[in-house]
Amino acid sequence: MRDSAQRWSFAFRNLIRHARRNLISGAAIAFGFTGLALMGAYLVRTDAYLGVVSVYLNQAGHVSIYKKDGLQKFLTYPGKYTLSPQDQLRLGHLLREFPEVEFTAGFLIGQGLLSTGCRDVPFLAKGIDDKKGLRIREHSLVKKWTPGLIAPPYDKSLGIYPNIGDGISITGQISQMIGKPKIWDEAPKAVSPVVTDCTDKAAKAKLSETSDVQMVAKAFNGDFSAADAFIVAHHSTGLAFSEETSIFTNLSHLQKLFQTQDITYLAVFLKPGTSTSAFYDRLKQKLDAEVGGYDVYPFYNEKISPFYAGVMEFLTTMASFFFVLVLTTIIITIVSFLTVGFMERRREMGTLRSIGYTPRMIAGDFFRESTLLIVLSAMSGTFVCYVVVVIVNSLKIQFSPPGIANTMPFMLTLTPLLCLSVAALVAGIGLSSAWLKLRKLTQEPIVDLLRG
Amino acid sequence: MLRIIAILVTCMPFAATAADSTPEELLKISDRSRGGLASTLSWQVEIESSEKDTKSTRSFEITAKGVDALAKATAPSRNKGEVFLFNDRSLWFYKPGLRKPVGISSRQRLTGETSNGDIATTNYSRDYTPTALPDEKVGEEPCYVLDLKSKNPSTTYDRIRYWISRKTKLAVKAQFQTPEGKALKNAFFKYGNSIQFEGKKLPFVSEMEIQDALMAQNKSILKYQAPKTTEAPASVFNVNSLMR
Numbered sequence: 209m210r211d212s213a214q215r216w217s218f219a220f221r222n223l224i225r226h227a228r229r230n231l232i233s234g235a236a237i238a239f240g241f242t243g244l245a246l247m248g249a250y251l252v253r254t255d256a257y258l259g260v261v262s263v264y265l266n267q268a269g270h271v272s273i274y275k276k277d278g279l280q281k282f283l284t285y286p287g288k289y290t291l292s293p294q295d296q297l298r299l300g301h302l303l304r305e306f307p308e309v310e311f312t313a314g315f316l317i318g319q320g321l322l323s324t325g326c327r328d329v330p331f332l333a334k335g336i337d338d339k340k341g342l343r344i345r346e347h348s349l350v351k352k353w354t355p356g357l358i359a360p361p362y363d364k365s366l367g368i369y370p371n372i373g374d375g376i377s378i379t380g381q382i383s384q385m386i387g388k389p390k391i392w393d394e395a396p397k398a399v400s401p402v403v404t405d406c407t408d409k410a411a412k413a414k415l416s417e418t419s420d421v422q423m424v425a426k427a428f429n430g431d432f433s434a435a436d437a438f439i440v441a442h443h444s445t446g447l448a449f450s451e452e453t454s455i456f457t458n459l460s461h462l463q464k465l466f467q468t469q470d471i472t473y474l475a476v477f478l479k480p481g482t483s484t485s486a487f488y489d490r491l492k493q494k495l496d497a498e499v500g501g502y503d504v505y506p507f508y509n510e511k512i513s514p515f516y517a518g519v520m521e522f523l524t525t526m527a528s529f530f531f532v533l534v535l536t537t538i539i540i541t542i543v544s545f546l547t548v549g550f551m552e553r554r555r556e557m558g559t560l561r562s563i564g565y566t567p568r569m570i571a572g573d574f575f576r577e578s579t580l581l582i583v584l585s586a587m588s589g590t591f592v593c594y595v596v597v598v599i600v601n602s603l604k605i606q607f608s609p610p611g612i613a614n615t616m617p618f619m620l621t622l623t624p625l626l627c628l629s630v631a632a633l634v635a636g637i638g639l640s641s642a643w644l645k646l647r648k649l650t651q652e653p654i655v656d657l658l659r660g
Numbered sequence: 661m662l663r664i665i666a667i668l669v670t671c672m673p674f675a676a677t678a679a680d681s682t683p684e685e686l687l688k689i690s691d692r693s694r695g696g697l698a699s700t701l702s703w704q705v706e707i708e709s710s711e712k713d714t715k716s717t718r719s720f721e722i723t724a725k726g727v728d729a730l731a732k733a734t735a736p737s738r739n740k741g742e743v744f745l746f747n748d749r750s751l752w753f754y755k756p757g758l759r760k761p762v763g764i765s766s767r768q769r770l771t772g773e774t775s776n777g778d779i780a781t782t783n784y785s786r787d788y789t790p791t792a793l794p795d796e797k798v799g800e801e802p803c804y805v806l807d808l809k810s811k812n813p814s815t816t817y818d819r820i821r822y823w824i825s826r827k828t829k830l831a832v833k834a835q836f837q838t839p840e841g842k843a844l845k846n847a848f849f850k851y852g853n854s855i856q857f858e859g860k861k862l863p864f865v866s867e868m869e870i871q872d873a874l875m876a877q878n879k880s881i882l883k884y885q886a887p888k889t890t891e892a893p894a895s896v897f898n899v900n901s902l903m904r
Contacts, residue, residue, distance in 0.1 A: 325763055399759045402899055404750065424753070430716060431739060432770055434753055434762045467738075540675040 219576035241589030249620035283414025290470035310359035320425025326406035335462030375440035558657030569649035669808020683790035695781030703887035728897035772880035777816030843873035
C-alpha cells in the first residue's frame with residue numbers, strides 16, 4: 209500500500225517535471241472531453257424534449273396499442289380498424305397487471321374539414337377525455353422539458369372548459385388560415401350568421417369576431433356528418449408538419465361527429481423512470497400470448513413518432529462520428545505524450561532497468577502518469593463543461609431547427625451520469641492505447657536505453 | 661328536271677346539318693329530362709350503393725326549381741331530418757342539432773359512388789362549355805359525343821364526356837373526368853319516367869347508375885320515382901329557413 213502510494217506520488221512529480229508539455233497534452237484531452245460531454249448534453253436535452261413532445265404533447269403515450277394493422281389502415285377503413293368498447297375493456301383489464309403504468313387514455317383520430325362558412329381547411333382531429341388531456345398537459349415532465357409549449361398563448365386546454373361539450377383546440381396556424389383569431393374567452397358566446405356571399409367583406413369580417421366553427425366529415429358508417437364547435441384554446445404540436453392540421457377536441461364530441469363509440473388507439477403512460485423498451489417487450493409478449501389481434505408500438509418507433517426517430521437517429525449518427533474523431537485525437541495525444549516522454553527519459557529508464565526494474569514496472573510508472581493526466585484532464589473538462597452549460601442555459605437562446613414549429617430553447621443538460629460515462633470512455637480508450645504503446649516501448653534492451 | 665334533282669341532292673346534307681342541334685342546344689334539351697327546368701318539380705330518389713361486400717341504401721325527397729333544389733333524407737331512419745340545399749352554386753347541409761347550416765361542396769362524397777351534386781338537378785348547359793366530338797355508339801344507340809369543360813370551380817366535376825342519343829336527345833352515358841381527361845366514374849341513364857311540361861309529356865330520368873372507373877363493381881344506382889310538377893314557395897330554398 210505504502211509502496212503503491214509512493215509510486216503514485218512519483219508519477220505525479222514526473223508529470224510536474226515537464227509541466228508545460230504535459231499541460232498542453234492535458235488541455236487537448238480536456239477539450240476533447242468537454243466536446244464529447246457537451247455533445248452528449250445536447251443529445252440528452254434533445255432526446256428529452258422530443259420525447260416529451262411525442263409521448264405527452266402528441267399523445268403517443270410511452271406505448272400505444274392499435275387494432276391489428278390499425279395504424280396503417282384506420283384512416284381508410286375506420287370502422288374496421290378501431291378499438292371497440294369491448295376491446296377497450298379487455299385491454300384495460302390486462303393493463304391493470306402492470307404496476308409501472310401511470311395511466312392510460314383512449315384517443316380517436318379522424319379527418320375532415322373545418323369550416324367557418326367562407327373558408328374550409330382540412331383537419332386531423334384527436335379526441336381525448338378532458339380530464340386525461342389536462343393530466344397530460346400538467347404532467348411534471350411536460351412542465352420540466354417543454355414549458356414553452358404550455359405557456360401563453362398555449363396555456364389553456366380543453367379540460368378547463370368542462371361545460372362546453374363541443375370545445376376544440378386549434379393551432380395558431382389554423383387560426384390564421386381560417387381567419388378566426390379569437391377563442392371562447394375573448395369572443396362573444398354567439399354564433400356567427402350564415403354568410404351566403406363570401407365576397408361581402410362586412411359579412412366576412414363578422415366571422416372573425418366569433419369563435420364558432422363547424423366540422424364536416426365522413427362518419428365511420430359512410431354517412432355525411434357535421435358538428436358545431438367553439439374554439440376554446442390554441443395549442444402547438446411542437447412539430448412544423450402537424451401545425452397546419454392539428455385539432456384537439458373532447459373524445460365524446462369527436463365520437464358524435466364520426467358516429468362511433470370506438471377509439472383509434474389506447475395510449476399507455478408509464479411512471480417516470482420506467483424503461484419503455486422493457487415494458488414494451490413484456491406487454492407485447494402478454495398481448496400476443498393472451499389476446500391476439502392487437503399491435504403495440506413504443507413511442508420511439510418511426511411509424512409512431514417519425515420526427516423523433518428521424519432526428520435522434522441523425523443526431524446519434526452525427527454524434528458517433530464526432531465521438532470517433534475526438535477519441536482518435538485523444539488516443540493520438542496520449543500516444544504522443546508517452547512516446548515523447550519515453551524518448552526524453554531513455555537513459556533514466558535504462559538506469560532503472562540496470563538496477564533491477566522490470567519492463568512491467570517501468571510501464572506501470574508511465575501508465576500511472578497517463579492515468580493521472582487523463583483524470584486531471586477529465587476533472588478540468590467537467591468543470592469547463594458545467595461553466596459552459598450554465599452560461600448557455602442562462603442566455604435562453606431560441607432557435608428554429610428544421611421540423612420544429614415556432615422556436616425551441618437551445619439548452620444543454622449535463623448529468624453526473626453523462627460526465628462519468630464520457631470520462632470512463634475517454635479513460636478506457638486512452639489507457640488501453642497507452643498500455644499497448646508502453647508494452648512495445650519498454651521492451652527495448654538496456655544497452656540501447658543507456659546509450660540514449 | 662335533272663337540274664332540280666341535282667340541286668336537291670346537293671342541298672340535302674346542308675338541310676340535315678341545319679336540323680342538327682348545336683352542342684349548347686343538346687345540353688339544354690338533355691338537362692330538362694334530368695330536372696333542369698324552370699318549373700318546380702319534385703321526385704323521390706333511392707340510392708343503392710355497393711362497394712366490395714358492403715351495401716347501403718339511402719332515400720331522399722327532392723324539390724327543385726331552376727338552379728335551386730332541396731333534398732330531404734327520408735331513409736334510413738338515422739338520417740331522417742338531414743337536408744341538403746342547393747342554391748345556385750352554393751350547397752348547404754343541415755341536420756337537427758346543428759346551430760346553423762354548414763356550407764359544403766358538391767364534390768364531396770354523399771354515399772357510395774354518389775357525390776352531393778349528383779342527387780340534385782342537372783344544369784350542364786349553365787355550368788359547362790361543350791365541344792362536339794366524333795359521334796359514337798352506346799350499345800346500338802348512335803350518339804352525339806360532347807366534351808364538357810367546367811366553367812366554374814364549384815361544379816361537381818371538372819370535365820365530362822357526354823353521350824346524347826341522336827334519336828331522343830337524351831343523355832345515355834356520362835364519363836366524369838379529371839381536368840386532364842382521366843376517367844373517375846362512368847354513369848348510365850334510363851328514362852322510364854315522364855312528366856307533364858308545357859302541355860307535353862317529357863321523358864324524365866328513372867335510373868342513373870354510377871360506377872367507379874377503375875373498379876366497376878363499386879357502384880351506386882339512383883332510382884328516380886314519382887316525378888311531378890308541383891308548387892313550392894321561394895322560402896323553401898332559403899338557407900335561413902332550414903333552421904326553423
